[in-house]
Amino acid sequence: MKNRARLSLRVPAPPSRPGEKPDFSGVKLSGAGEVRRPDIDTRAHDMQDMAFALIRVLDDKGEALGAWNPKLDAETLRRALRNMLLTRAYDDRMYRAQRQGKTSFYMKCTGEEAVSIAAAFAMQPDDMCFPSYRQQGLLIARGYPLVEMMNQVYSNARDPLKGRQLPIMYSSKAHGFFTISGNLGTQFPQAVGWAMASAYKGDDRIAASWVGDGTTAEGDFHHACNFASVYKAPVILNVVNNQWAISSFAGIAGGNESTFASRGIGYGLPALRVDGNDFLAVYAATQWAAERARSNLGATLIEHYTYRAEGHSTSDDPSRYRPSDEAKAWPLGDPIERLKHHLIAIGEWSEEQQQAAHADAVEQVKAANKEAEAVGTLGHGELPSAKTMFEDVFKEMPEHLRRQRQQMGV
Amino acid sequence: MKNRARLSLRVPAPPSRPGEKPDFSGVKLSGAGEVRRPDIDTRAHDMQDMAFALIRVLDDKGEALGAWNPKLDAETLRRALRNMLLTRAYDDRMYRAQRQGKTSFYMKCTGEEAVSIAAAFAMQPDDMCFPSYRQQGLLIARGYPLVEMMNQVYSNARDPLKGRQLPIMYSSKAHGFFTISGNLGTQFPQAVGWAMASAYKGDDRIAASWVGDGTTAEGDFHHACNFASVYKAPVILNVVNNQWAISSFAGIAGGNESTFASRGIGYGLPALRVDGNDFLAVYAATQWAAERARSNLGATLIEHYTYRAEGHSTSDDPSRYRPSDEAKAWPLGDPIERLKHHLIAIGEWSEEQQQAAHADAVEQVKAANKEAEAVGTLGHGELPSAKTMFEDVFKEMPEHLRRQRQQMGV
C-alpha cells in the first residue's frame, strides 16, 4: 500500500448546458411492445429485469403493440385525450394568470399529462391519491371542477382552502386527492399508511403516491418503500422521472448510476419502468400494479420516464441551466401528440377533431376562469376572511388563539 | 371491479418464539468457495447476483476455499484470533462489571467478533471508521488500550470522554474511530461525507461505516447510499445483519423480502453478501471493497450475515422474544471457533494454544480492569470533575454557560 493513488471527488454533470446541443444519446429505449408482461402474482425477485427495461406500447407510427397494450376502447381514449388537453389548457391559463399578477405562483405539468391522466383512468375513483404538485391531471380527470382549482390558485373568497395554501396545493378528500404538501416526499410514506389502514380495515381501496426524480433522495422515499414492503401495503409508489429537479439533472439524484425503478429491488418490491409519455403504457403499468395491490399482493414501484417540458415553476427560468431546445429533442415526444397520433392511426380521430377538442378545452378553461376571476384573485375582489386564519389550527379554538384573534382585531 | 376482495394487513413474524424450536430452515447458504469473485472494477450492474449469494471461504472442515480466500499467512490469522478472543474476554468482563453495579450499561458483540476484527485487518490503520456500538473489535484490533475503554465504560477520572458519554460510546480520532452516537444510523452518511472530503483533498484514505439490520430502515441509510453513489465516495458501507434489532427480527426491517445487500442495487452500488462468522470471508470482502474505493471506483455495500448471540444490551432479556437456544442453532457457527478450527486444520494451531490464548486474553483484560477500577467506577473512586460538564459545548465557553457553571457552584 505504498504510493497509494490520490483520490478525487466526482461531481456528476449533465451532458449539455445552455449554449450546447441537447444530448440524449445516453437514453436507452426499448422498442414498443418489446418488454414482457409478468403475471401480477410474479415474485418481485423474478421480475428484476423490468426495473431496467422500459415498457412502451405506442410505436412511432402510433400503433399499440405488445403484451402491455391495455386494449382500451376508442371512447375511453378520446376521453383521456380530452382530459390531457384540458390539463394543458388549464396550465397555460393559470400560468398566464400568474404572469398577469393575479396570483403569486404557479406550476405546470406540461409534457407529463399522461402520467396523471392515465393513472386516474386506471385506478378506481375511490382509490386514494397522494400526489406531488405536478399531478393536477388527477383532479381534472376525476372531475373536480376547474373553477374550484382556480379559486384555490387565486386565494379568493371561494377558495376551498380559505386562502391558506400556496396556489396549486389543492386538497379534495371527495376526489381522493390528498392535501398537497410543500415539503417534498412527505406524502409517499403517508400513502403507505393510508393503504395499511385500508388493509387493516378489510377495505378494498388502494392508495397511490407520486414523487419526482429529485425527491427520491429524501428519507421519506426510503421509509415508504420499506414500510410498503414489510406490511405488503396495497399502494402504488410512482416516481415521475422528468429528468430535472429544478436546475439539477437526474444524475444528481443518482439517476446516472441505476434506474429509479431499480430502487425497488432492495426492498423486494416489484418495479416497473414505463414510457411516461405513452398514455397506454402508463395506463397498463398502473392497472397491473393496482390489480396486484387489490389482490393483496402488495406494493409496486413504477418509474415514469418523462420530461419536464417547461420551467419548474413560475419562479424558474430553465434556459439558465439547460439548452433551451432540450424539450424539443426529448426522444419520447409529447404525450398528447402521441395519443392523438394513435387515435388517428386507428381511425378514431382526426386533426379536425383534435382542433375542436383543443378549442373546447380552452373554452371550458376560459369559462371557469371568468367565474373564478369574478369572485376574486389574490388580494382583489372577494377575499376569504382573515378571521378564518385562526380556525382549523385545532379542531376547537383554544384560548390562546382566541386571544390572538382578538388582538388582531377581527 | 364488482365484489372486490377484502384486503388484509400483513405483519411479519419470526419462524419461532420462546418455547418453540429454533428454525433456520429459511436460511439459504452458498457453499464455501462457491461464489465468484468479480474484478474490483466490475460495473455494479454486472454483479447484482453477488447481492443474493453468500461469500464463504471456510467450509465445515475448516478448509479455506475458492476465489475469495485471502490467503493470509498463519501469523496474521493467529493475531486475528487473539484479537477476537480479547474482544470476547473484554465483553465478558465488562458485562459482569455492569451486573456488579460498576457502570450503568454495557453491550456485547458476542458472535460478531469477526465482523470488526477482519475489517480492521483488511483496512489501513489510518482509514476512518464510523462504527455502531457493536464494533468495539475495531478499537481492540487497532491497539487502543483496553484500560482506556474501561475508563470510558466506568466514567472515571481518566475517561477520555470526561464522563459525558454512556458506556461504550468510545471515540478515538488517533485510532480512526469516530465518536459513537446513541442515535442509530447517523454515522452512515457522515462516513460518506468524510470519504468525500478525503477524495476532495486528493488524500488516499478511505472510510467505512457499520449499521445493524434494524438500522437500515432509517432515512440516513438511504442518504448514505445515495450520496455515496452520486459522488463515488471512497467508503465501505457495512450492514451487520445479526438477525435481531432488540426484539424485532430482521423481517421487520424488510429482511424477509430481499437481502440487505440488494439495497445497493438501486443506487448502482456494488453489493457483497458475506458470511459474517467467517473471518476470511469478511476479510476478503472488505479488502475487495477497500481496494475498489482506493482505486477511485467508489463505494461498496457489504451485508455481513451473522447472529447476535447474546442480549441486545445489559437492559435486555432475549429469552422473552426468541427461543433461548436459538443462538446454538445458528447455522454459521461461532467466528472464533471457526477460525480456530481453520488454524488447527492447516496445522498452525492447537487446542492447547487456544486455551493459552484464551487465558492470556482473560489475563490482559483482568490486568487492565484492575488498573481502571483502581481509578474509579461509575460514582466511585476518582471521578471526572463536574466542572468540565460545561466545557466543549462550544470551543470557547460563552457567557451564559459561565454563569450556569457559577450557579452550579463549581
Place this chain on the structure above:
Amino acid sequence: MAQMNMIQALNSALDVMLGKDPNVLTFGEDVGYFGGVFRVTDGLQKKHGLTRCFDTPIGEGGIVAVAIGMGAYGLRPVVEIQFADYIYPAYDQIVSEAARLRYRSAGDFTAPLVIRTPYGGGIFGGQTHSQSPEALFTHVAGLKTVIPSTPYDAKGLLIAAIEDDDPVLFLEPKRIYNGPFDGYHDRPVQPWSKHPASEVPDGHYIVPLGKANVVREGNDVTVLAYGTMVHVALASARDANVDAEVIDLRTLVPLDIETIVTSVKKTGRCVIVHEATHTSGFGAELSATVQENCFHHLEAPIERITGWDTPYPHAFEWQYFPGPGRVIEALKRAMEG
C-alpha cells in the same frame, strides 16, 4: 379500582381504547410481541391481535408518516417513539405534516394520532436517553403537548389524547414510571403504591387536555412544573418550608393560562421548574406569559430552575438534574426577592 404504576396505567389506557374502538391501533419499535422496552404495550398484541399492536422498522420518520396516513384514512393510531431522544428523525413529519394537515386542507384531512414517548433524565441514560424536548414541539402550531405526572393522570390523559381529534405528543416522564421520584436520589426509592394517584379505575375515564392541576395549595409562591418535576417541586416546597402553591401543568399546549395567572396573582411570586435545557426551554414561555399577565402583581423576579445548557452528561446525572437543592434555594430567593 386497581393499584397501578405509571406503566400499568398507560398499558391499561391502551387496552381500554383497543377494546373500545376498532380504529385504535398501536405500533412502534419493539412494541409488538415484546411489549416495548419499557413494557407499556405488554400483552396487548397477544390480547388484541397482531395487526392492532405491532413492531415497526427502526425509522421514526416512517412510523409517524404511516400514522398520519392512517389518521387521514380514519384510524386513531398511537405510536411509540422508543425514547424522546430519537424523535428527531420524525420531526419533519410531526411539524410539517401532522401539525398542519387540518389547517392546510381546511379540515378536509386530519391527523388524530398520538405520539407516545418516554422522556427525561434521572436514569443515567446519558445524552441520548435523557432528553426533554418538549419546547421543540410547543413552538409548533397545531400540535398538543401533554405530560402526565401520576398513574391516574397518565391513563386519563392518554385516553383523552387518543380520543382527541388533533395530533398529540404525549411525553412520558420515564423516571417516574415506577415511582414518584422527588429528586432525592440518595434516599430510598418510593413505589407508586404508596401514592394516592396510583389508584386507577380499570375502565374508561378521561383527564381533560388543557387543564392544569393545583397539586398543592399555597399563598406565598407559585411553582409551575410538569412530569417528574412535579414531585421534585412538591418535595422542595415541603422542605423549603414555604407556603408554595404547586401547579402541575399536565398540558403544555394548549396551556391552562387561567389557572396559572390566578395563582400568581394570588402569590405574587413564581418559580418554574423543568429538566430541559435552559435557553428557549418551555420555562421561557411560562415566564414570559406570567410576566405579561401578572406584571403588576409580581413581587420578585420569576425564576427558572432547569437543566443546564449542555447535553445530558452520563456521570453528572445529579449535578445536571434540577433537584430539590436548587429548587429550594430558588423558593427561598423568591420569598426574599
Place this chain on the structure above:
Amino acid sequence: MAQMNMIQALNSALDVMLGKDPNVLTFGEDVGYFGGVFRVTDGLQKKHGLTRCFDTPIGEGGIVAVAIGMGAYGLRPVVEIQFADYIYPAYDQIVSEAARLRYRSAGDFTAPLVIRTPYGGGIFGGQTHSQSPEALFTHVAGLKTVIPSTPYDAKGLLIAAIEDDDPVLFLEPKRIYNGPFDGYHDRPVQPWSKHPASEVPDGHYIVPLGKANVVREGNDVTVLAYGTMVHVALASARDANVDAEVIDLRTLVPLDIETIVTSVKKTGRCVIVHEATHTSGFGAELSATVQENCFHHLEAPIERITGWDTPYPHAFEWQYFPGPGRVIEALKRAMEG
C-alpha cells in the same frame, strides 16, 4: 468598497472564503451550476470549480450529515438548505450530531460547518416558504444561531461563521435580500443601495458572532429584534414618535445579554419583535431573560409582538406579518404601562 444587496454580500463572503481557504466548500440543492434559487452562490462553481460548489440530492438530512463528516475530516463546509421550512429532515443530524460532536467526543471530533438558509415571510410564500424556525434551534446546546439584517453584517457575520470552529445556523431573512423592507407593504420598495450598510468591503472582514448592535439609541423603551424585523422596529420607533432604543441581536446564541440588559436598565421598558409563531418563540427566552436581569428596573410589562400561533397563511400575509401597525401600538402601550 462596493455597493451590494444582501445576496451579493453573501456571495462575496463565500467567494472570499473559497479563495482564502481550500478547506471551504459549499453545496446544496441547486447551488452549483445554477447558483442557488436565490442566486447566493451565483458564479462560484464557474470561478472555483466543480468540487468547491456543487449540487446535491434533495435530502437535507444527507446534506448536513455529509457536511458533518467533512467537518470531522477537517473541512469547513457551508451548506445551503433551500428554504428554512425544509430544514426539518435535517433536524436530527443538526441537533443530535453537529451540535453534540465536540461535547460527546470531548473535543476529539468537531463539526465546524455552517448551515445557511433563507427564512421568514413577507413574500407570499405560504406555509412552506415563510417560516422562522430559529427557536427550534436556540434550545439546542452546542449550536450557534446567527441572523444578519444588512448586507454589511451579512458578509461579515457569514465569514465569522465560516471561520468559527462550532456549527453555526445562519438564517437569512429572505424578505430583505433585495432591500430593507420596513413592513409598510403598501409603500414603494426601497433598494439596499440607499442604505448605508450596503457599502460592503470587497475583501475579508468579520462581524463578530455574539455581539448585538444598537442600531438606534434611545432612552424610553428598548426594542429587541433581528433580521427583517430590525427594519420594521426602526420604522415603528420613528413613526411611534417614541425615544426607542433598537437593538439588532445579530446572534441569538450566544446571546449578547449585556447589551440587552444595559439598555433595558436604562429604558425600563422592552418590546420584543419577531416573525416566528408566538408560543415558545425566541421572544419568550428574551422576555424571560430580560425579566430575570432587569426585574427591578421594569416600568411596564415586556411585550412580545410576533407571528400568530398558526401556520403562515398565503392570502393573509399582512395580517400575519407583525408589521409597524402592531409594533407601534406596542411601543405606545409600553410607554403608558
